[in-house]
Amino acid sequence: MYMDERSLTLLQEVLKNPSISNQRLGEKFHLTRRQVSYSFKKINEWLLDNNYSSIQKNNQGHFLVDPNVTLLLSKKDEADAEKEYLPTEKERVHLLLLMILTSETALSTSHFTSALQFSKATIMRDIKMLQQLLKKEDLEILYTRQNGYQVIGDEWQIRRKMMELIAEVHQMFHGDNYLRKFTSITKETIQQIYEKIERVEKKLELKFTDEKIFILPYVFASMLRRIEMGKGISSYFQINYNELSDTNEYQAVEILLEGVADLAEEERLYMALQLLTSNVSYQSVLTENQLPRLNRALDAMLTILEEKALIQFKNRVELVEKLSLHMKPAYYRIKYHLTMSFMIPDVIHEEFNALHFLVKESIWPLENFIGETIPDEEIYFITLFIGGHLIKTGEITQHKKPSAIVICPNGVSISKLIESQLAKLFPEFHFWQTMSIREFEKTAPNVDVVFSVTPVETTCKLYIMSHYMSFEEQQRLRQRVMNEVFHVVTESLDLEQLLARIEQHVEVTDRSNLKKELYGFFQEKDRNKVTDFQKEEIEYCLEDLMSSNMTRVVKSVPNWHTAIELTAAPLLEAGFIDQTYVNAMKSLYPEIAPYIVLKGNILLPHARPEDGVNKFGLSILKVEDGLIFNGKKIHLLVVLAPVDKKKHLTAMFQLLTIASNQQVIDKLKNATSGTAICQIFKENLTK
Incomplete structure (x- = not known):
């Protein structure tokens, strides 16, 4: 019994979110109800064939999955992998190309049918698709009786494609097995290179990410094989020897090349580049001169x-x-x-x-x-x-709390973002530093909860999550954790649904303002029903801030500081800012500075929130005669009074978009009233 790609995708989704409904699964993956039911029938048949309990549903409609299934999906080294999973058309194309690029012998269609266990007609269709794929990469597939199937083109581009393929195949179900089978690289060779990479880690005082540590042995073995086949990198790529040769990575390449004789300097430099371009999860020493x-x-x-x-x-x-x-x-x-x-x-x-x-x-x-x-x-x-x-920033939690850890096989950027999102989503937890799978398996820290983007073997409470969670997914995850770990049934308000229900009965003219009022009402009535991440959802757009009362038109101004005072006057009069904020702007900008000029069309003087901002606001001044900067007249000034770091970013983005649109700027130049200016802004906003 085979596990196809669609069934595997649904199984992985259910492991992450057991409370998801069949209807939601269908919507998320664009499947009909019948297709979802059929896939679960195949999943259960596959589970029973492998001596696992089938998936059931409880009275609440939640999926009940044998915990051992998570461990099954985390195992990547089973000899009969090809008996458990049927590669998709796209995966077959990747496997064919990888086989061609790494094979030392001439390959024919019979080799492909034997390796993939598909008919000759299917393989020929796959080869045709492969030809179309390579054409986009400026590469070509060629067949001759003497040499079999070969890829013709730039070796630099071929190797780049080969590295992408290795990464793609590794992500397949039981990817390691497919990599070994279709590259014909032995376990012994991979282990030898792996040990060398560990020595490289020690020399460079770094740790490669889990993904890289699995991929790099195949990358280096495949490149060395192509070099042995006479497929070398030429020097016209202008790799700067002086820029790379004094790096630790270049010196560490010698570890990888132990036992390899007569390797061209270009190839050694190219190998060093592969180390230099590999993401790392931490590094204690950085010694480069630059x-x-x-x-x-x-x-x-x-x-x-x-x-x-x-x-x-x-x-x-x-x-x-x-x-x-x-x-x-x-x-x-x-x-x-x-x-x-x-x-x-x-x-x-x-x-x-x-x-x-x-x-x-x-x-x-x-x-x-x-x-x-x-x-x-x-x-x-x-x-x-x-x-x-x-x-x-600002997440300081010194109280004793339940502990949690994030396991992520990717690099610093992604893992830190996930950790930050979860720390914001679960202030109830004390989070350990993010770990790779290898680090987690070695140290086995004693924590209450493990959050992971991939199944891992642990006795702790495990939650599988996506790299990037939408607001809806964050809500579901929080509800699960609070219920299962803290035994608290949380009630999460969906303001959008409430707004939609209100709009069925009454006409809503200012939806954004109503949303803020509703949020304030529920926060006052029952703070426990409003979570921190819901507060983060409320950001200000220009349409929330635009008002004809805050927009004025003048013929001219005697000087720059007068222009600042006139622009800020509506905010000052309404109590949004104090005089100290105006003084701070004048002090910061004795004259027009380049970095407050948006696309050469809008002037944006500003100061810090602590300089006298009482309430988030925005005011606009149009000067018909304009102010001169770098020989150009600028007619629009905006004072944006921010109250924190994030809530104004959407408004800033919209201001930059308006400033970049010369047609809109021309309309604003011709506007004669504050009402007209506001109308032009609102008609051209990009959210």
Whole structure:
């Protein structure tokens, strides 16, 4: 009996969320009710075939799963893996390509049918799909009787694709078995390289992530095999020998190459790059000569981000140090164009969309240091890192609490973000430092709860979770943990559902304001029904802040400081700010500074919340004659009075979007009243 990909996906989801309904499973994975039921029938048949209890449901409709199934999915080294799982079409294509790239013998379709146990017709369809896939990578698959199937193209690009394939196959169910089978690399070879990598870890005083420690032996073994086959890297890729040869990683390559003779210098440099571009989970010593310059570039980036986002980082030195650790491998990925493309989950876009926009606006000191444009994928990782720091800042819990730990096989950026999210979601717990799977298995810490993104063997209470949890998933996880660990039945208010019910009976003209009023009402009536992470959901958009009473138009201003006073006047009169806030802005900006100019179209003077902000607010001034900056007239001034670090980020993102749209700016220049200006803003807001 086979376990297909869809059934495996549903089983993994049920392990993470036993209370999920069949209907919700269907909605999440775009399946019909019949498809969901059929998959669970196959899952139960597979479980019974492997001597495990079938999945049942209790009276509340929750799934009941044998705890040993979690351990079954955590095992990756079973000899009969191919008897348990049927690779999908996409997985078969990956396996075929990996087989071609690592084989020392000429391969024909008969080799593929024998290895995959599929018909020749199916294999030929897979090869056709493989040809289309390689065409997008500027590679080509070629067949001759003498040499069999071969991939033709740039060796640099071929190896990049090979590393991606190894990572993809490793993520398959029983991926290690498939890697060994389709690369024909023995367990002994993998163990030998693994031991060398452990020596490299000691020399470099670092720990590779769990994912990397499993993948690197196959990567190095496969590269060495291609080198033996005469598939070498050429020198025209302009790898800078002087820049790499004095790094510890280059010297550590000698450990990996013990027993390998006559290897070209380009190949040794390339091997060093693979170490330099591997994420690490911690590192105690950083000795590169360029580190002080990297730290200065990071510090400059954070300064610009503070100015643009109107925030001030706590524990800034710590943040720079951790960013430096993250950027060490990222530097070489960016410099030598080794960043692999990936999809960012939608929840990340929703959670950090505004922050990501601001980070992109502030990234240029780092780009100047590296000498390359930083890909969007790398900027997202930096955004996640900074977002995690913002979430964690201020979380001081000294009281004795139940203990919890987060197990994550990925790098620093992702694991720290997960830890920060969970610490915010569960203030009832004291969280240990995040561990990799290897560290957890070796130390076996005595904790009450284990949160993990992958099944692990433990006697503690285990909760399987996603790398990135939506707000709904956070609510469900909190309800489960509070009920099962603290025996507290939590009631979580869904304000969106309540709003929808109200809108069925009455016309709601200001939905955002009603949501805030409802939140305030329930917080006052029963604080236990409103959780911390629900409070975080309430952020301010420009539409919440825009008011014709706060927007004024004047013909001209005699000077810059008068412009600040006139812009801030509505906020001052309404009590949103004190005079000290106006004085602080004038003191900070004796003249117009470049970093308060948004896209050359909007001036944004501001000070710190503690300088006299009483209530979150925004005011706008349009100067018809304009103010001159760098030879250009700027007609719009905005004073944003922030009360904390996060709630204004969405408004900042929207302001930057407006400032970037010249058509909207032209409309605002022609507006003659505060009401007209507010209307133009609201019609062109991007949430």
